[in-house]
Amino acid sequence: xxxxxxxxxxxxxxxxxxxxxxxxxxxxxxxxxxxxxxxxxxxxxxxxxxxxxxxxxxxxxxxxxxxxxxxxxxxxxxxxxxxxxxxxxxxxxxxxxxxxxxxxxxxxxxxxxxxxxxxxxxxxxxxxxxxxxxxxxxxxxxxxxxxxxxxxxxxxxxxxxxxxxxxxxxxxxxxxxxxxxxxxxxxxxxxxxxxxxxxxxxxxxxxxxxxxxxxxxxxxxxxxxxxxxxxxxxxxxxxxxxxxxxxxxxxxxxxxxxxxxxxxxxxxxxxxxxxxxxxxxxxxxxxxxxxxxxxxxxxxxxxxxxxxxxxxxxxxxxxxxxxxxxxxxxxxxxxxxxxxxxxxxxxxxxxxxxxxxxxxxxxxxxxxxxxxxxxxxxxxxxxxxxxxxxxxxxxxxxxxxxxxxxxxxxxxxxxxxxxxxxxxxxxxxxxxxxxxxxxxxxxxxxxxxxxxxxxxxxxxxxxxxxxxxxxxxxxxxxxxxxxxxxxxxxxxxxxxxxxxxxxxxxxxxxxxxxxxxxxxxxxxxxxxxxxxxxxxxxxxxxxxxxxxxxxxxxxxxxxxxxxxxxxxxxxxxxx
Amino acid sequence: xxxxxxxxxxxxxxxxxxxxxxxxxxxxxxxxxxxxxxxxxxxxxxxxxxxxxxxxxxxxxxxxxxxxxxxxxxxxxxxxxxxxxxxxxxxxxxxxxxxxxxxxxxxxxxxxxxxxxxxxxxxxxxxxxxxxxxxxxxxxxxxxxxxxxxxxxxxxxxxxxxxxxxxxxxxxxxxxxxxxxxxxxxxxxxxxxxxxxxxxxxxxxxxxxxxxxxxxxxxxxxxxxxxxxxxxxxxxxxxxxxxxxxxxxxxxxxxxxxxxxxxxxxxxxxxxxxxxxxxxxxxxxxxxxxxxxxxxxxxxxxxxxxxxxxxxxxxxxxxxxxxxxxxxxxxxxxxxxxxxxxxxxxxxxxxxxxxxxxxxxxxxxxxxx
Numbered sequence: 001x002x003x004x005x006x007x008x009x010x011x012x013x014x015x016x017x018x019x020x021x022x023x024x025x026x027x028x029x030x031x032x033x034x035x036x037x038x039x040x041x042x043x044x045x046x047x048x049x050x051x052x053x054x055x056x057x058x059x060x061x062x063x064x065x066x067x068x069x070x071x072x073x074x075x076x077x078x079x080x081x082x083x084x085x086x087x088x089x090x091x092x093x094x095x096x097x098x099x100x101x102x103x104x105x106x107x108x109x110x111x112x113x114x115x116x117x118x119x120x121x122x123x124x125x126x127x128x129x130x131x132x133x134x135x136x137x138x139x140x141x142x143x144x145x146x147x148x149x150x151x152x153x154x155x156x157x158x159x160x161x162x163x164x165x166x167x168x169x170x171x172x173x174x175x176x177x178x179x180x181x182x183x184x185x186x187x188x189x190x191x192x193x194x195x196x197x198x199x200x201x202x203x204x205x206x207x208x209x210x211x212x213x214x215x216x217x218x219x220x221x222x223x224x225x226x227x228x229x230x231x232x233x234x235x236x237x238x239x240x241x242x243x244x245x246x247x248x249x250x251x252x253x254x255x256x257x258x259x260x261x262x263x264x265x266x267x268x269x270x271x272x273x274x275x276x277x278x279x280x281x282x283x284x285x286x287x288x289x290x291x292x293x294x295x296x297x298x299x300x301x302x303x304x305x306x307x308x309x310x311x312x313x314x315x316x317x318x319x320x321x322x323x324x325x326x327x328x329x330x331x332x333x334x335x336x337x338x339x340x341x342x343x344x345x346x347x348x349x350x351x352x353x354x355x356x357x358x359x360x361x362x363x364x365x366x367x368x369x370x371x372x373x374x375x376x377x378x379x380x381x382x383x384x385x386x387x388x389x390x391x392x393x394x395x396x397x398x399x400x401x402x403x404x405x406x407x408x409x410x411x412x413x414x415x416x417x418x419x420x421x422x423x424x425x426x427x428x429x430x431x432x433x434x435x436x437x438x439x440x441x442x443x444x445x446x447x448x449x450x451x452x453x454x455x456x457x458x459x460x461x462x463x464x465x466x467x468x469x470x471x472x473x474x475x476x477x478x479x480x481x482x483x484x485x486x487x488x489x490x491x492x493x494x495x496x497x498x499x500x501x502x503x504x505x506x507x508x509x510x511x512x513x514x515x516x517x518x519x520x521x522x523x524x525x526x527x528x529x530x531x532x533x534x535x536x537x538x539x540x541x542x543x544x545x546x547x548x549x550x551x552x553x554x555x556x557x558x559x560x561x562x563x564x565x566x567x568x569x570x571x572x573x574x575x
Numbered sequence: 576x577x578x579x580x581x582x583x584x585x586x587x588x589x590x591x592x593x594x595x596x597x598x599x600x601x602x603x604x605x606x607x608x609x610x611x612x613x614x615x616x617x618x619x620x621x622x623x624x625x626x627x628x629x630x631x632x633x634x635x636x637x638x639x640x641x642x643x644x645x646x647x648x649x650x651x652x653x654x655x656x657x658x659x660x661x662x663x664x665x666x667x668x669x670x671x672x673x674x675x676x677x678x679x680x681x682x683x684x685x686x687x688x689x690x691x692x693x694x695x696x697x698x699x700x701x702x703x704x705x706x707x708x709x710x711x712x713x714x715x716x717x718x719x720x721x722x723x724x725x726x727x728x729x730x731x732x733x734x735x736x737x738x739x740x741x742x743x744x745x746x747x748x749x750x751x752x753x754x755x756x757x758x759x760x761x762x763x764x765x766x767x768x769x770x771x772x773x774x775x776x777x778x779x780x781x782x783x784x785x786x787x788x789x790x791x792x793x794x795x796x797x798x799x800x801x802x803x804x805x806x807x808x809x810x811x812x813x814x815x816x817x818x819x820x821x822x823x824x825x826x827x828x829x830x831x832x833x834x835x836x837x838x839x840x841x842x843x844x845x846x847x848x849x850x851x852x853x854x855x856x857x858x859x860x861x862x863x864x865x866x867x868x869x870x871x872x873x874x875x876x877x878x879x880x881x882x883x884x885x886x887x888x889x890x891x892x893x894x895x896x897x898x899x900x901x902x903x904x905x906x907x908x909x910x911x912x913x914x915x916x917x918x919x920x921x922x923x924x925x926x927x928x929x930x931x932x933x934x935x936x937x938x939x940x941x942x943x944x
Contacts, residue, residue: 058901058904058905059905059907061901062898062901062902062905062908065894065895065897065898065901066894066895066898066916068894069891069894069895069898069923072887072890072891072894073887073891075882075887076884076887076888076931076935077935080882082881082882083881083882083883110882111882224880233877233878280771285577285579285769285770285771285772286769286771286772287771290774291774291775292772292774292775293775293778294775313775313778313779314775314776314778314779314875315775315776315777315778315779315780315782315871315874315875316779316874317874317877324877326875326876326877328876328877474876474877475877476877476878478878478879481873481879484869484879485866485869485870488865488866488869489866491862492859492862492863492866495858495859495862496859499855499858499859499900500855528848528851528852530848
């Protein structure tokens, strides 16, 4: 990260000790300084340039990052339409005016709101504006030779000076160069007045990683945008024994991006053969009634392939070419038959009930029979897998179908289906309906067990013929998923390089005077690099030791220059 | 099947662990207190000595001062402490490497006692976590209680790993064992749930090992990072105060009630660089948490990102830590302001772990807690 500043803000350079040798390359941006100094007299072009510089500055990036974090908070505190539309409507109903104000400000669609989008788009523009020039600079750096050895090494890290009488300067320089090269330094031997020096540099990978990280983040954003334009996602509900074939009409709900093409939907079909669920039974550890497993056996057929039996579970989706299918819900579908007073069967077969969210799977039953005579009929009530009816009303005690029963009330009147307003199949408006009274004149609560039938006073009959289960699946496809994953992994790879590869310079200078070689070694850390000092000293003592003969050459192996974060390069270094 | 016996052993081990941590905390506290006593004795002695010398030979004050600092390198705790005080203004050197080092090996100091207890407690802590895993035949991080016990165990192991060789870091024991104890007590009182099998949403997926394992690591590193960053802030304030006082006083008093504690800790700049290293690792772990979470979300829910409250808050954590890393490299933000951002990130971690788990309803709410 530090490199971003260095390239951005020339003032930063002064904070780094001994940046002098390099400062020419990294911070000479006269146009930056010029723009800042000359604000009042800028023309349109100058003003734009100034604004651009401001946008791409590190301070702006910081502010935008913090804004992004703060702006995301309401997205977790208020219900979001995209995540939970029902909860959002409920919140709006309960909060009246305040809710409306929040809604107008986009607090229920935070992540697609103009202000949130503005923040992240500005952030990415700022990022691109910062990255592009740095890529150029970095490419130049990769080709450049290590910078000249500073004339005075004394002020650099780990400065060590050793006098070696009777040593050959050339031999020292050569062994220094070889040792540094083996430790993966880029080296350059330079002739100087009365001596020679090796200037070495390593850790350019740090900046490479940093750039890679930021570029890959742009890649993630681009792929996410591409995905939201081309992906689709739909919900289907399938009762045991029933089938599904992948076409738009079969979905309960369906969302797709703007560029989604219906003809791209893969052709596949399946039959739900069996759905199994197990729950924590009394006496087992855990909360009684808590689910333990959900399994849906499906028979899948895809064009050009043989049918195959598969089991879809939570965390084990079904993948077919071009789409994936996820098991996300389940419930009961009691088979209910309703006949009207004239004896006509007006409803028959399994009916999907909606679990109310309690542990016992108390499920809502809404059955509409618009063809019933003399009046339209609705059967409303509950399905109870392990039922009881007490002072709290009908409810289920356990999610498995141990003692399945229906608790129903029959209503007659106008179902409102002709009004043209689309209706939710799982809801009914009771205001235009009246409950069918029993002999005592009160509404009747019908309690039915499988195989039973009940006849109301007016001749309407309701029977509970059998029980099936249903499974709810999401079918989704996002062609950009792979791109997002690859970009994210590249980003994290770059991040690791940019955080943990130390970037440093090392210099070895040898001057000869009166048959004595004077060896000077020093280093400059260009990132957090606590090992630099010991590495520099180790190199110095090894060079001195190797030529002195006092020290076995491998004695210094513990403090080798390469003994830093990426220790993987240690092998093959000079010993 | 749940092995109830093992589950009970695990609970017992964790209760005993808590008791040991309490004792260790007392030890670390006593160590800090005793060092403050030694420190103030030394200051008093130095002042008296100088006053006596001033009276005797007013002309050779400089020589006397030179003598004091000259004998410190390997000297007695008293003179080392005197040097600590004398040099406090220039900071950097206040790292009196653990008073215990001057004491002959084998002597039981408060700090050594606390460290041994902490090590034993950590072993027991790990045993508790592992028996829980064995009892349930799965990873010990399927609910808040297990997440808390496991991540604090990681914090302790990391602390021991850092301080087993660098003995001066042991002085930080109070600040590590304290928060860990707090989390364990919370877990033991509010979050504890009986050992149970996994809910379907956590079954059949190896991502429970990877995603949550990395998340635990990230959380543990964030806790450690926050401890170091707050000490860094205190130390920076302490150093500033000392520098101001040194300009006017010969023997500056410590800043505030914790000044004597701060004297024993590394300088703010070395704390800063430690904090940066911990937070860099934490940031990488949070990045992996997000990526692996996205992969799992895609396998489980059919989408890689859905702005679930947990996802939102992990994103917020990630952005704040990213801001910290940038701030650290920006003029005017380096040092204390960047540390402030790191602490803001930690607040988000806490929020993500507590409020998001318990108050806000989302897809990450499993098994009660």
